[in-house]
Amino acid sequence: MTKISSSLFALILSFCFSISLTAQNFNLIKDYIPEEFSSVKTHPILTLKTTLHIVYRTKENPQNILANDLKFINQQYLWVNNSYKNLKKPTLLPENGETYYIPDSRIKFRLDTIIVHHDSVAWDRIYRGLAMNGNLPWKIDSIDINKNTIKIVGKWEGLLRSRGDSLVIGGSNGNDGVYHTSSFYTIENNTYIILKEKLDNDIIDGYITYYRKIDKNCWKDNWEKLANSDKNSIHVFYTGASSTQPAFGCGPSPYFLNLSKLDLNGDYASASLTAHELGHCIGLRHTNVPQFNDLPPKDKFGFIPCDTISVSNNIMGYNKCRNYLSPKQIGFIHQQYSNDTAIIRTTANGEYNSSNNIKIRLKTTWEKSILVSGDIIIKPGRKLIVKNMVSMAEGANIYLSKKAKLIIDGGLITNNHGGKWGGVIICKSYSKRTKKPFRKANYGEIIFKNEGLMNNSSK
Ligand SMILES: [Zn+2]
Numbered sequence: 001m002t003k004i005s006s007s008l009f010a011l012i013l014s015f016c017f018s019i020s021l022t023a024q025n026f027n028l029i030k031d032y033i034p035e036e037f038s039s040v041k042t043h044p045i046l047t048l049k050t051t052l053h054i055v056y057r058t059k060e061n062p063q064n065i066l067a068n069d070l071k072f073i074n075q076q077y078l079w080v081n082n083s084y085k086n087l088k089k090p091t092l093l094p095e096n097g098e099t100y101y102i103p104d105s106r107i108k109f110r111l112d113t114i115i116v117h118h119d120s121v122a123w124d125r126i127y128r129g130l131a132m133n134g135n136l137p138w139k140i141d142s143i144d145i146n147k148n149t150i151k152i153v154g155k156w157e158g159l160l161r162s163r164g165d166s167l168v169i170g171g172s173n174g175n176d177g178v179y180h181t182s183s184f185y186t187i188e189n190n191t192y193i194i195l196k197e198k199l200d201n202d203i204i205d206g207y208i209t210y211y212r213k214i215d216k217n218c219w220k221d222n223w224e225k226l227a228n229s230d231k232n233s234i235h236v237f238y239t240g241a242s243s244t245q246p247a248f249g250c251g252p253s254p255y256f257l258n259l260s261k262l263d264l265n266g267d268y269a270s271a272s273l274t275a276h277e278l279g280h281c282i283g284l285r286h287t288n289v290p291q292f293n294d295l296p297p298k299d300k301f302g303f304i305p306c307d308t309i310s311v312s313n314n315i316m317g318y319n320k321c322r323n324y325l326s327p328k329q330i331g332f333i334h335q336q337y338s339n340d341t342a343i344i345r346t347t348a349n350g351e352y353n354s355s356n357n358i359k360i361r362l363k364t365t366w367e368k369s370i371l372v373s374g375d376i377i378i379k380p381g382r383k384l385i386v387k388n389m390v391s392m393a394e395g396a397n398i399y400l401s402k403k404a405k406l407i408i409d410g411g412l413i414t415n416n417h418g419g420k421w422g423g424v425i426i427c428k429s430y431s432k433r434t435k436k437p438f439r440k441a442n443y444g445e446i447i448f449k450n451e452g453l454m455n456n457s458s459k
Pocket of ligand 1: 276280286
């Protein structure tokens with residue numbers, strides 16, 4: 001493991017966005033917390049599908065991680081997944097002093113595909129470019145060639161003072177259109193700019209603006225252009241920046257995040273940055289203001305070592321530890337991904353896997369929503385009561401054995417992954433699943449209550 005210098009770590013930037021709730025009837029967060037004793041059947045591992053886009057500046061000069069550097073890429077995923085799986089105790093406690101913590105978040109990121117793009121525009125996330133927003137560019141009102149002065153309408157001293165060191169005059173052939181400001185003044189509602197370089201008399205389009213830092217770290221343009229706005233995966237973009245600065249990232253959406261300059265970053269620091277940005281993607285906010293009441297009331301930011309006094313070790317903080325998530329942060333993510341049908345498709349939990357079959361051996365009530373990736377087998381004479389949403393995997397069945405009951409009490413059994421689940425199969429038992437009970441009176445029963453519903457099945 002590469003040891004990273006504290007100054008490098010201190011300069012890694014990231015930004016915070018959050019996703020909002022789309023449904024109102026979610027259960028309490030605590031129902032979704034995967035406690036150590038919680039069954040993996042009802043509190044399954046949430047596996048998020050990711051597509052890695054590596055954007056080269058050019059084919060010849062990638063200025064990025066190389067797509068065949070699988071050692072780097074796999075190590076990054078390993079570190080990120082380890083940080084979500086092997087959580088440490090909190091260094092900073094919530095107001096009530098509660099020290100309880102969850103060692104394994106049961107959240108996993110799976111690398112499905114690597115795609116390479118050669119695209120210098122997509123690559124360059126922070127650069128110097130012409131300011132063309134707001135009131136810019138300014139329209140030139142008049143030019144006094146003798147005084148080498150340009151007049152524009154409006155009072156722009158503030159902007160000129162902070163940004164107007166070098167100006168760009170559209171259509172000017174002299175100096176490639178770039179001029180420097182010697183001084184400026186306002187009279188009434190007009191601003192006069194005196195230029196250092198001699199103005200040419202050939203200005204065509206009469207507009208003026210300046211160079212500024214353009215920051216596309218959090219933009220969605222790459223997701224739209226390079227991933228076709230796909231919502232079936234989390235698209236991870238490895239990009240770069242022509243401006244001089246260390247690695248940075250942004251996770252503004254459940255469908256994409258940006259990570260720039262990882263090739264120049266410490267290996268582990270890159271993974272720590274990725275874990276943090278993925279945290280934003282899946283719904284977590286920064287910990288300087290607590291999102292949940294099991295977080296400390298304050299958390300000092302600044303890529304400083306975590307401590308027991310003011311700096312947390314939370315993945316969503318700006319600290320050098322980043323190895324803790326609170327039970328409610330974890331529960332919230334599971335709650336979102338169990339209920340919000342817009343984001344369930346980014347999970348791999350809709351891929352059928354018989355090793356995740358659930359056997360109902362006792363009368364069971366599911367109060368919370370669950371992502372089920374295997375079959376559900378209700379044993380003879382047993383009862384399953386569904387009170388919330390059950391998202392079934394593609395092709396998965398519910399086997400309703402002799403005299404068993406499936407009671408959908410206000411709940412919904414469906415497929416939220418863009419396909420269809422199998423359906424309910426009335427059978428003698430799972431081992432005799434092709435046979436029906438002898439007498440119809442012994443058939444398993446499906447009972448709908450309180451607007452309970454079943455849909456998106458193929459049978
Ligand atoms: Zn952040």
